[in-house]
Amino acid sequence: MSRPTASADVFQAIADPTRRAILDRLRSGEQPVKQLAEPFEMSLPAISQHLQILCNAGLVSQQKAGRQRLYRLNPVPLQQVSQWVSRYESFWQQKLDALGTYLEENP
Amino acid sequence: MSRPTASADVFQAIADPTRRAILDRLRSGEQPVKQLAEPFEMSLPAISQHLQILCNAGLVSQQKAGRQRLYRLNPVPLQQVSQWVSRYESFWQQKLDALGTYLEENP
DNA sequence: ACAAAATTTAAGCATTCACTTAACTATTTG
DNA sequence: CAAATAGTTAAGTGAATGCTTAAATTTTGT
CATH class of the missing domain: 1.20.5 (Single alpha-helices involved in coiled-coils or other helix-helix interfaces)
Incomplete structure:
Protein backbone atom coordinates (compact mmCIF):
# COMPACT_ATOMS: atom_id res chain seq x y z
CA MET A 1 0.00 0.00 0.00
CA SER A 2 1.18 3.45 -0.94
CA ARG A 3 4.29 3.07 -3.04
CA PRO A 4 7.02 5.62 -2.42
CA THR A 5 5.45 7.48 -5.38
CA ALA A 6 8.57 8.64 -7.17
CA SER A 7 6.55 11.49 -8.58
CA ALA A 8 6.52 12.97 -5.08
CA ASP A 9 10.12 13.96 -5.76
CA VAL A 10 10.69 17.71 -5.73
CA PHE A 11 13.30 17.71 -8.49
CA GLN A 12 10.90 15.86 -10.74
CA ALA A 13 8.09 18.23 -9.83
CA ILE A 14 10.02 21.35 -10.82
CA ALA A 15 11.41 19.78 -13.99
CA ASP A 16 8.37 20.88 -15.95
CA PRO A 17 8.31 24.54 -17.03
CA THR A 18 4.55 24.84 -16.64
CA ARG A 19 4.78 23.67 -13.05
CA ARG A 20 7.54 26.13 -12.29
CA ALA A 21 5.40 28.87 -13.81
CA ILE A 22 2.49 27.81 -11.62
CA LEU A 23 4.67 28.06 -8.54
CA ASP A 24 5.92 31.45 -9.71
CA ARG A 25 2.34 32.59 -10.06
CA LEU A 26 1.45 31.37 -6.60
CA ARG A 27 4.08 33.61 -5.07
CA SER A 28 1.60 36.46 -5.34
CA GLY A 29 -0.82 34.65 -3.04
CA GLU A 30 -3.25 31.77 -3.02
CA GLN A 31 -5.49 31.48 -6.04
CA PRO A 32 -8.31 29.40 -7.47
CA VAL A 33 -7.53 27.09 -10.36
CA LYS A 34 -9.20 29.11 -13.09
CA GLN A 35 -7.26 32.24 -12.25
CA LEU A 36 -4.06 30.24 -11.91
CA ALA A 37 -4.62 28.62 -15.29
CA GLU A 38 -5.35 31.87 -17.10
CA PRO A 39 -1.97 32.52 -18.80
CA PHE A 40 -1.47 28.96 -19.97
CA GLU A 41 -2.61 27.74 -23.36
CA MET A 42 -3.66 24.42 -22.01
CA SER A 43 -6.88 22.77 -20.90
CA LEU A 44 -8.03 23.07 -17.31
CA PRO A 45 -7.63 19.35 -16.60
CA ALA A 46 -3.99 19.65 -17.62
CA ILE A 47 -3.48 22.36 -15.05
CA SER A 48 -5.38 20.33 -12.50
CA GLN A 49 -3.01 17.43 -13.10
CA HIS A 50 0.01 19.64 -12.70
CA LEU A 51 -1.43 20.92 -9.44
CA GLN A 52 -1.82 17.38 -8.18
CA ILE A 53 1.79 16.64 -8.90
CA LEU A 54 2.82 19.79 -7.07
CA CYS A 55 0.55 18.72 -4.24
CA ASN A 56 2.15 15.28 -4.04
CA ALA A 57 5.55 16.93 -3.91
CA GLY A 58 4.29 19.03 -1.02
CA LEU A 59 4.86 22.24 -2.95
CA VAL A 60 1.26 23.40 -2.80
CA SER A 61 -1.71 22.81 -0.54
CA GLN A 62 -5.35 23.27 -1.35
CA GLN A 63 -8.27 24.57 0.59
CA LYS A 64 -11.92 24.42 -0.38
CA ALA A 65 -13.69 27.73 -0.65
CA GLY A 66 -17.21 27.30 -1.93
CA ARG A 67 -17.10 25.78 -5.34
CA GLN A 68 -13.56 26.78 -5.93
CA ARG A 69 -10.35 25.37 -4.56
CA LEU A 70 -7.69 27.76 -3.45
CA TYR A 71 -4.15 26.65 -4.03
CA ARG A 72 -1.41 27.97 -1.85
CA LEU A 73 2.34 27.86 -2.22
CA ASN A 74 4.37 25.80 0.21
CA PRO A 75 7.99 26.49 -0.66
CA VAL A 76 9.57 24.42 2.09
CA PRO A 77 10.43 21.35 -0.03
CA MET B 1 17.32 23.74 -37.97
CA SER B 2 18.31 22.67 -34.53
CA ARG B 3 15.31 22.93 -32.23
CA PRO B 4 16.00 24.35 -28.80
CA THR B 5 16.31 20.68 -27.75
CA ALA B 6 14.18 20.72 -24.64
CA SER B 7 16.38 17.99 -23.20
CA ALA B 8 19.14 20.58 -22.97
CA ASP B 9 17.15 22.05 -20.09
CA VAL B 10 19.01 22.06 -16.81
CA PHE B 11 15.96 21.40 -14.65
CA GLN B 12 15.18 18.35 -16.73
CA ALA B 13 18.78 17.20 -16.54
CA ILE B 14 18.91 17.28 -12.76
CA ALA B 15 15.48 15.70 -12.35
CA ASP B 16 16.98 12.23 -12.46
CA PRO B 17 18.62 11.00 -9.24
CA THR B 18 21.32 9.07 -11.08
CA ARG B 19 22.36 12.17 -12.95
CA ARG B 20 22.50 14.20 -9.74
CA ALA B 21 24.65 11.47 -8.22
CA ILE B 22 26.97 11.60 -11.22
CA LEU B 23 27.36 15.34 -10.80
CA ASP B 24 27.98 14.85 -7.09
CA ARG B 25 30.67 12.35 -7.92
CA LEU B 26 32.31 14.71 -10.38
CA ARG B 27 32.81 17.29 -7.66
CA SER B 28 35.88 15.34 -6.60
CA GLY B 29 37.49 15.94 -9.97
CA GLU B 30 37.33 14.75 -13.56
CA GLN B 31 36.98 11.03 -14.06
CA PRO B 32 36.76 8.40 -16.79
CA VAL B 33 33.40 6.76 -17.39
CA LYS B 34 34.17 3.42 -15.83
CA GLN B 35 35.26 4.95 -12.56
CA LEU B 36 32.30 7.28 -12.62
CA ALA B 37 29.93 4.39 -13.18
CA GLU B 38 31.34 2.23 -10.45
CA PRO B 39 28.77 2.79 -7.65
CA PHE B 40 25.74 2.46 -9.92
CA GLU B 41 23.96 -0.80 -10.49
CA MET B 42 23.34 -0.04 -14.08
CA SER B 43 24.88 -0.93 -17.43
CA LEU B 44 27.64 1.23 -18.86
CA PRO B 45 25.56 2.38 -21.84
CA ALA B 46 22.98 3.68 -19.39
CA ILE B 47 25.63 5.81 -17.72
CA SER B 48 26.92 6.89 -21.09
CA GLN B 49 23.44 8.07 -22.00
CA HIS B 50 23.09 10.00 -18.76
CA LEU B 51 26.43 11.63 -19.45
CA GLN B 52 25.25 12.73 -22.86
CA ILE B 53 22.20 14.35 -21.37
CA LEU B 54 24.39 16.15 -18.84
CA CYS B 55 26.64 17.17 -21.72
CA ASN B 56 23.72 18.59 -23.70
CA ALA B 57 22.67 20.55 -20.65
CA GLY B 58 26.19 21.93 -20.47
CA LEU B 59 26.74 20.44 -17.04
CA VAL B 60 29.73 18.33 -18.01
CA SER B 61 32.37 18.41 -20.69
CA GLN B 62 34.49 15.57 -21.97
CA GLN B 63 38.07 15.28 -23.04
CA LYS B 64 39.73 12.36 -24.74
CA ALA B 65 42.68 10.83 -22.96
CA GLY B 66 43.95 7.80 -24.76
CA ARG B 67 41.22 5.23 -24.86
CA GLN B 68 39.33 6.77 -22.06
CA ARG B 69 37.18 9.86 -21.94
CA LEU B 70 37.50 12.12 -18.96
CA TYR B 71 34.34 13.84 -17.85
CA ARG B 72 34.56 17.10 -15.99
CA LEU B 73 31.97 19.02 -14.03
CA ASN B 74 30.79 22.36 -15.34
CA PRO B 75 28.50 23.75 -12.65
CA VAL B 76 27.74 27.08 -14.31
CA PRO B 77 24.29 26.14 -15.70
C1' DA C 1 -35.65 21.97 -8.43
C1' DC C 2 -32.58 23.56 -12.46
C1' DA C 3 -29.00 25.46 -14.79
C1' DA C 4 -24.54 27.44 -14.60
C1' DA C 5 -19.83 27.51 -12.67
C1' DA C 6 -15.51 25.48 -10.79
C1' DT C 7 -12.97 21.70 -10.70
C1' DT C 8 -11.78 16.79 -10.80
C1' DT C 9 -11.92 11.99 -12.66
C1' DA C 10 -11.65 8.90 -16.33
C1' DA C 11 -9.99 7.18 -20.47
C1' DG C 12 -7.16 7.41 -24.29
C1' DC C 13 -3.07 8.73 -27.01
C1' DA C 14 1.48 10.16 -28.72
C1' DT C 15 5.90 11.11 -27.01
C1' DT C 16 9.64 10.81 -24.06
C1' DC C 17 12.35 8.25 -20.63
C1' DA C 18 15.39 5.11 -18.48
C1' DC C 19 16.92 1.11 -19.24
C1' DT C 20 18.63 -3.33 -21.67
C1' DT C 21 21.57 -6.26 -24.85
C1' DA C 22 24.25 -6.58 -28.96
C1' DA C 23 27.24 -4.67 -32.13
C1' DC C 24 30.56 -1.26 -33.29
C1' DT C 25 34.78 2.07 -32.89
C1' DA C 26 38.87 3.44 -31.07
C1' DT C 27 43.19 2.69 -28.48
C1' DT C 28 46.57 0.18 -26.04
C1' DT C 29 49.29 -3.79 -25.02
C1' DG C 30 51.35 -8.49 -25.53
C1' DC D 1 48.76 -8.41 -35.77
C1' DA D 2 45.58 -10.15 -32.27
C1' DA D 3 43.42 -9.72 -27.89
C1' DA D 4 41.93 -6.82 -24.37
C1' DT D 5 40.15 -2.34 -22.69
C1' DA D 6 37.18 1.88 -22.71
C1' DG D 7 33.50 3.72 -24.39
C1' DT D 8 29.68 4.75 -27.74
C1' DT D 9 25.96 3.75 -31.02
C1' DA D 10 21.93 1.15 -32.32
C1' DA D 11 17.73 -0.96 -31.64
C1' DG D 12 14.18 -2.43 -28.80
C1' DT D 13 11.03 -2.33 -24.64
C1' DG D 14 8.00 -1.17 -20.79
C1' DA D 15 6.68 2.48 -18.06
C1' DA D 16 6.02 7.27 -17.19
C1' DT D 17 4.71 11.98 -18.98
C1' DG D 18 1.95 15.61 -20.67
C1' DC D 19 -1.69 16.37 -22.95
C1' DT D 20 -6.68 15.85 -24.84
C1' DT D 21 -11.93 15.34 -24.72
C1' DA D 22 -15.94 13.66 -22.32
C1' DA D 23 -18.22 12.62 -18.24
C1' DA D 24 -18.70 13.15 -13.27
C1' DT D 25 -18.93 16.03 -8.84
C1' DT D 26 -19.94 19.78 -5.97
C1' DT D 27 -21.53 24.25 -5.01
C1' DT D 28 -24.08 28.48 -6.11
C1' DG D 29 -27.65 31.39 -7.87
C1' DT D 30 -32.55 31.80 -9.81
Missing part, protein backbone atom coordinates in the same frame (compact mmCIF):
# COMPACT_ATOMS: atom_id res chain seq x y z
CA LEU A 78 12.39 23.66 -2.33
CA GLN A 79 14.98 23.78 0.41
CA GLN A 80 16.07 20.34 -0.78
CA VAL A 81 16.87 21.83 -4.16
CA SER A 82 18.53 24.85 -2.64
CA GLN A 83 20.68 22.69 -0.42
CA TRP A 84 21.72 20.40 -3.21
CA VAL A 85 22.60 23.17 -5.61
CA SER A 86 24.38 25.21 -2.97
CA ARG A 87 27.05 22.57 -2.82
CA TYR A 88 28.06 23.68 -6.31
CA GLU A 89 28.18 27.38 -5.67
CA SER A 90 31.85 27.46 -4.76
CA PHE A 91 32.57 25.59 -7.98
CA TRP A 92 31.03 28.05 -10.32
CA GLN A 93 32.47 30.89 -8.31
CA GLN A 94 35.88 29.39 -9.08
CA LYS A 95 34.94 29.10 -12.74
CA LEU A 96 33.79 32.68 -12.95
CA ASP A 97 36.80 33.93 -11.03
CA ALA A 98 39.02 32.12 -13.51
CA LEU A 99 37.17 33.74 -16.39
CA GLY A 100 37.57 37.15 -14.75
CA THR A 101 41.28 36.63 -14.32
CA TYR A 102 41.60 35.50 -17.91
CA LEU A 103 39.81 38.56 -19.19
CA GLU A 104 41.98 40.81 -17.06
CA GLU A 105 45.16 39.23 -18.30
CA ASN A 106 44.07 39.17 -21.94
CA PRO A 107 42.56 42.59 -22.51
CA LEU B 78 23.24 25.26 -12.16
CA GLN B 79 23.14 28.97 -11.52
CA GLN B 80 19.82 28.96 -13.36
CA VAL B 81 18.45 26.61 -10.76
CA SER B 82 19.99 28.55 -7.93
CA GLN B 83 18.55 31.78 -9.20
CA TRP B 84 15.09 30.36 -9.66
CA VAL B 85 14.95 28.70 -6.28
CA SER B 86 16.44 31.70 -4.49
CA ARG B 87 13.30 33.65 -5.26
CA TYR B 88 11.53 31.33 -2.83
CA GLU B 89 13.97 31.58 0.03
CA SER B 90 12.24 34.49 1.72
CA PHE B 91 9.00 32.50 1.54
CA TRP B 92 10.20 29.45 3.39
CA GLN B 93 12.03 31.68 5.81
CA GLN B 94 8.64 33.20 6.65
CA LYS B 95 7.16 29.74 6.99
CA LEU B 96 9.88 28.57 9.31
CA ASP B 97 9.78 31.78 11.33
CA ALA B 98 6.06 31.26 11.79
CA LEU B 99 6.68 27.70 12.95
CA GLY B 100 9.29 28.93 15.41
CA THR B 101 6.94 31.53 16.81
CA TYR B 102 4.20 28.96 17.12
CA LEU B 103 6.46 26.57 19.01
CA GLU B 104 7.60 29.33 21.33
CA GLU B 105 4.05 30.40 22.12
CA ASN B 106 2.78 26.84 22.57
CA PRO B 107 5.42 25.17 24.69
Whole structure:
Protein backbone atom coordinates (compact mmCIF):
# COMPACT_ATOMS: atom_id res chain seq x y z
CA MET A 1 0.00 0.00 0.00
CA SER A 2 1.18 3.45 -0.94
CA ARG A 3 4.29 3.07 -3.04
CA PRO A 4 7.02 5.62 -2.42
CA THR A 5 5.45 7.48 -5.38
CA ALA A 6 8.57 8.64 -7.17
CA SER A 7 6.55 11.49 -8.58
CA ALA A 8 6.52 12.97 -5.08
CA ASP A 9 10.12 13.96 -5.76
CA VAL A 10 10.69 17.71 -5.73
CA PHE A 11 13.30 17.71 -8.49
CA GLN A 12 10.90 15.86 -10.74
CA ALA A 13 8.09 18.23 -9.83
CA ILE A 14 10.02 21.35 -10.82
CA ALA A 15 11.41 19.78 -13.99
CA ASP A 16 8.37 20.88 -15.95
CA PRO A 17 8.31 24.54 -17.03
CA THR A 18 4.55 24.84 -16.64
CA ARG A 19 4.78 23.67 -13.05
CA ARG A 20 7.54 26.13 -12.29
CA ALA A 21 5.40 28.87 -13.81
CA ILE A 22 2.49 27.81 -11.62
CA LEU A 23 4.67 28.06 -8.54
CA ASP A 24 5.92 31.45 -9.71
CA ARG A 25 2.34 32.59 -10.06
CA LEU A 26 1.45 31.37 -6.60
CA ARG A 27 4.08 33.61 -5.07
CA SER A 28 1.60 36.46 -5.34
CA GLY A 29 -0.82 34.65 -3.04
CA GLU A 30 -3.25 31.77 -3.02
CA GLN A 31 -5.49 31.48 -6.04
CA PRO A 32 -8.31 29.40 -7.47
CA VAL A 33 -7.53 27.09 -10.36
CA LYS A 34 -9.20 29.11 -13.09
CA GLN A 35 -7.26 32.24 -12.25
CA LEU A 36 -4.06 30.24 -11.91
CA ALA A 37 -4.62 28.62 -15.29
CA GLU A 38 -5.35 31.87 -17.10
CA PRO A 39 -1.97 32.52 -18.80
CA PHE A 40 -1.47 28.96 -19.97
CA GLU A 41 -2.61 27.74 -23.36
CA MET A 42 -3.66 24.42 -22.01
CA SER A 43 -6.88 22.77 -20.90
CA LEU A 44 -8.03 23.07 -17.31
CA PRO A 45 -7.63 19.35 -16.60
CA ALA A 46 -3.99 19.65 -17.62
CA ILE A 47 -3.48 22.36 -15.05
CA SER A 48 -5.38 20.33 -12.50
CA GLN A 49 -3.01 17.43 -13.10
CA HIS A 50 0.01 19.64 -12.70
CA LEU A 51 -1.43 20.92 -9.44
CA GLN A 52 -1.82 17.38 -8.18
CA ILE A 53 1.79 16.64 -8.90
CA LEU A 54 2.82 19.79 -7.07
CA CYS A 55 0.55 18.72 -4.24
CA ASN A 56 2.15 15.28 -4.04
CA ALA A 57 5.55 16.93 -3.91
CA GLY A 58 4.29 19.03 -1.02
CA LEU A 59 4.86 22.24 -2.95
CA VAL A 60 1.26 23.40 -2.80
CA SER A 61 -1.71 22.81 -0.54
CA GLN A 62 -5.35 23.27 -1.35
CA GLN A 63 -8.27 24.57 0.59
CA LYS A 64 -11.92 24.42 -0.38
CA ALA A 65 -13.69 27.73 -0.65
CA GLY A 66 -17.21 27.30 -1.93
CA ARG A 67 -17.10 25.78 -5.34
CA GLN A 68 -13.56 26.78 -5.93
CA ARG A 69 -10.35 25.37 -4.56
CA LEU A 70 -7.69 27.76 -3.45
CA TYR A 71 -4.15 26.65 -4.03
CA ARG A 72 -1.41 27.97 -1.85
CA LEU A 73 2.34 27.86 -2.22
CA ASN A 74 4.37 25.80 0.21
CA PRO A 75 7.99 26.49 -0.66
CA VAL A 76 9.57 24.42 2.09
CA PRO A 77 10.43 21.35 -0.03
CA LEU A 78 12.39 23.66 -2.33
CA GLN A 79 14.98 23.78 0.41
CA GLN A 80 16.07 20.34 -0.78
CA VAL A 81 16.87 21.83 -4.16
CA SER A 82 18.53 24.85 -2.64
CA GLN A 83 20.68 22.69 -0.42
CA TRP A 84 21.72 20.40 -3.21
CA VAL A 85 22.60 23.17 -5.61
CA SER A 86 24.38 25.21 -2.97
CA ARG A 87 27.05 22.57 -2.82
CA TYR A 88 28.06 23.68 -6.31
CA GLU A 89 28.18 27.38 -5.67
CA SER A 90 31.85 27.46 -4.76
CA PHE A 91 32.57 25.59 -7.98
CA TRP A 92 31.03 28.05 -10.32
CA GLN A 93 32.47 30.89 -8.31
CA GLN A 94 35.88 29.39 -9.08
CA LYS A 95 34.94 29.10 -12.74
CA LEU A 96 33.79 32.68 -12.95
CA ASP A 97 36.80 33.93 -11.03
CA ALA A 98 39.02 32.12 -13.51
CA LEU A 99 37.17 33.74 -16.39
CA GLY A 100 37.57 37.15 -14.75
CA THR A 101 41.28 36.63 -14.32
CA TYR A 102 41.60 35.50 -17.91
CA LEU A 103 39.81 38.56 -19.19
CA GLU A 104 41.98 40.81 -17.06
CA GLU A 105 45.16 39.23 -18.30
CA ASN A 106 44.07 39.17 -21.94
CA PRO A 107 42.56 42.59 -22.51
CA MET B 1 17.32 23.74 -37.97
CA SER B 2 18.31 22.67 -34.53
CA ARG B 3 15.31 22.93 -32.23
CA PRO B 4 16.00 24.35 -28.80
CA THR B 5 16.31 20.68 -27.75
CA ALA B 6 14.18 20.72 -24.64
CA SER B 7 16.38 17.99 -23.20
CA ALA B 8 19.14 20.58 -22.97
CA ASP B 9 17.15 22.05 -20.09
CA VAL B 10 19.01 22.06 -16.81
CA PHE B 11 15.96 21.40 -14.65
CA GLN B 12 15.18 18.35 -16.73
CA ALA B 13 18.78 17.20 -16.54
CA ILE B 14 18.91 17.28 -12.76
CA ALA B 15 15.48 15.70 -12.35
CA ASP B 16 16.98 12.23 -12.46
CA PRO B 17 18.62 11.00 -9.24
CA THR B 18 21.32 9.07 -11.08
CA ARG B 19 22.36 12.17 -12.95
CA ARG B 20 22.50 14.20 -9.74
CA ALA B 21 24.65 11.47 -8.22
CA ILE B 22 26.97 11.60 -11.22
CA LEU B 23 27.36 15.34 -10.80
CA ASP B 24 27.98 14.85 -7.09
CA ARG B 25 30.67 12.35 -7.92
CA LEU B 26 32.31 14.71 -10.38
CA ARG B 27 32.81 17.29 -7.66
CA SER B 28 35.88 15.34 -6.60
CA GLY B 29 37.49 15.94 -9.97
CA GLU B 30 37.33 14.75 -13.56
CA GLN B 31 36.98 11.03 -14.06
CA PRO B 32 36.76 8.40 -16.79
CA VAL B 33 33.40 6.76 -17.39
CA LYS B 34 34.17 3.42 -15.83
CA GLN B 35 35.26 4.95 -12.56
CA LEU B 36 32.30 7.28 -12.62
CA ALA B 37 29.93 4.39 -13.18
CA GLU B 38 31.34 2.23 -10.45
CA PRO B 39 28.77 2.79 -7.65
CA PHE B 40 25.74 2.46 -9.92
CA GLU B 41 23.96 -0.80 -10.49
CA MET B 42 23.34 -0.04 -14.08
CA SER B 43 24.88 -0.93 -17.43
CA LEU B 44 27.64 1.23 -18.86
CA PRO B 45 25.56 2.38 -21.84
CA ALA B 46 22.98 3.68 -19.39
CA ILE B 47 25.63 5.81 -17.72
CA SER B 48 26.92 6.89 -21.09
CA GLN B 49 23.44 8.07 -22.00
CA HIS B 50 23.09 10.00 -18.76
CA LEU B 51 26.43 11.63 -19.45
CA GLN B 52 25.25 12.73 -22.86
CA ILE B 53 22.20 14.35 -21.37
CA LEU B 54 24.39 16.15 -18.84
CA CYS B 55 26.64 17.17 -21.72
CA ASN B 56 23.72 18.59 -23.70
CA ALA B 57 22.67 20.55 -20.65
CA GLY B 58 26.19 21.93 -20.47
CA LEU B 59 26.74 20.44 -17.04
CA VAL B 60 29.73 18.33 -18.01
CA SER B 61 32.37 18.41 -20.69
CA GLN B 62 34.49 15.57 -21.97
CA GLN B 63 38.07 15.28 -23.04
CA LYS B 64 39.73 12.36 -24.74
CA ALA B 65 42.68 10.83 -22.96
CA GLY B 66 43.95 7.80 -24.76
CA ARG B 67 41.22 5.23 -24.86
CA GLN B 68 39.33 6.77 -22.06
CA ARG B 69 37.18 9.86 -21.94
CA LEU B 70 37.50 12.12 -18.96
CA TYR B 71 34.34 13.84 -17.85
CA ARG B 72 34.56 17.10 -15.99
CA LEU B 73 31.97 19.02 -14.03
CA ASN B 74 30.79 22.36 -15.34
CA PRO B 75 28.50 23.75 -12.65
CA VAL B 76 27.74 27.08 -14.31
CA PRO B 77 24.29 26.14 -15.70
CA LEU B 78 23.24 25.26 -12.16
CA GLN B 79 23.14 28.97 -11.52
CA GLN B 80 19.82 28.96 -13.36
CA VAL B 81 18.45 26.61 -10.76
CA SER B 82 19.99 28.55 -7.93
CA GLN B 83 18.55 31.78 -9.20
CA TRP B 84 15.09 30.36 -9.66
CA VAL B 85 14.95 28.70 -6.28
CA SER B 86 16.44 31.70 -4.49
CA ARG B 87 13.30 33.65 -5.26
CA TYR B 88 11.53 31.33 -2.83
CA GLU B 89 13.97 31.58 0.03
CA SER B 90 12.24 34.49 1.72
CA PHE B 91 9.00 32.50 1.54
CA TRP B 92 10.20 29.45 3.39
CA GLN B 93 12.03 31.68 5.81
CA GLN B 94 8.64 33.20 6.65
CA LYS B 95 7.16 29.74 6.99
CA LEU B 96 9.88 28.57 9.31
CA ASP B 97 9.78 31.78 11.33
CA ALA B 98 6.06 31.26 11.79
CA LEU B 99 6.68 27.70 12.95
CA GLY B 100 9.29 28.93 15.41
CA THR B 101 6.94 31.53 16.81
CA TYR B 102 4.20 28.96 17.12
CA LEU B 103 6.46 26.57 19.01
CA GLU B 104 7.60 29.33 21.33
CA GLU B 105 4.05 30.40 22.12
CA ASN B 106 2.78 26.84 22.57
CA PRO B 107 5.42 25.17 24.69
C1' DA C 1 -35.65 21.97 -8.43
C1' DC C 2 -32.58 23.56 -12.46
C1' DA C 3 -29.00 25.46 -14.79
C1' DA C 4 -24.54 27.44 -14.60
C1' DA C 5 -19.83 27.51 -12.67
C1' DA C 6 -15.51 25.48 -10.79
C1' DT C 7 -12.97 21.70 -10.70
C1' DT C 8 -11.78 16.79 -10.80
C1' DT C 9 -11.92 11.99 -12.66
C1' DA C 10 -11.65 8.90 -16.33
C1' DA C 11 -9.99 7.18 -20.47
C1' DG C 12 -7.16 7.41 -24.29
C1' DC C 13 -3.07 8.73 -27.01
C1' DA C 14 1.48 10.16 -28.72
C1' DT C 15 5.90 11.11 -27.01
C1' DT C 16 9.64 10.81 -24.06
C1' DC C 17 12.35 8.25 -20.63
C1' DA C 18 15.39 5.11 -18.48
C1' DC C 19 16.92 1.11 -19.24
C1' DT C 20 18.63 -3.33 -21.67
C1' DT C 21 21.57 -6.26 -24.85
C1' DA C 22 24.25 -6.58 -28.96
C1' DA C 23 27.24 -4.67 -32.13
C1' DC C 24 30.56 -1.26 -33.29
C1' DT C 25 34.78 2.07 -32.89
C1' DA C 26 38.87 3.44 -31.07
C1' DT C 27 43.19 2.69 -28.48
C1' DT C 28 46.57 0.18 -26.04
C1' DT C 29 49.29 -3.79 -25.02
C1' DG C 30 51.35 -8.49 -25.53
C1' DC D 1 48.76 -8.41 -35.77
C1' DA D 2 45.58 -10.15 -32.27
C1' DA D 3 43.42 -9.72 -27.89
C1' DA D 4 41.93 -6.82 -24.37
C1' DT D 5 40.15 -2.34 -22.69
C1' DA D 6 37.18 1.88 -22.71
C1' DG D 7 33.50 3.72 -24.39
C1' DT D 8 29.68 4.75 -27.74
C1' DT D 9 25.96 3.75 -31.02
C1' DA D 10 21.93 1.15 -32.32
C1' DA D 11 17.73 -0.96 -31.64
C1' DG D 12 14.18 -2.43 -28.80
C1' DT D 13 11.03 -2.33 -24.64
C1' DG D 14 8.00 -1.17 -20.79
C1' DA D 15 6.68 2.48 -18.06
C1' DA D 16 6.02 7.27 -17.19
C1' DT D 17 4.71 11.98 -18.98
C1' DG D 18 1.95 15.61 -20.67
C1' DC D 19 -1.69 16.37 -22.95
C1' DT D 20 -6.68 15.85 -24.84
C1' DT D 21 -11.93 15.34 -24.72
C1' DA D 22 -15.94 13.66 -22.32
C1' DA D 23 -18.22 12.62 -18.24
C1' DA D 24 -18.70 13.15 -13.27
C1' DT D 25 -18.93 16.03 -8.84
C1' DT D 26 -19.94 19.78 -5.97
C1' DT D 27 -21.53 24.25 -5.01
C1' DT D 28 -24.08 28.48 -6.11
C1' DG D 29 -27.65 31.39 -7.87
C1' DT D 30 -32.55 31.80 -9.81
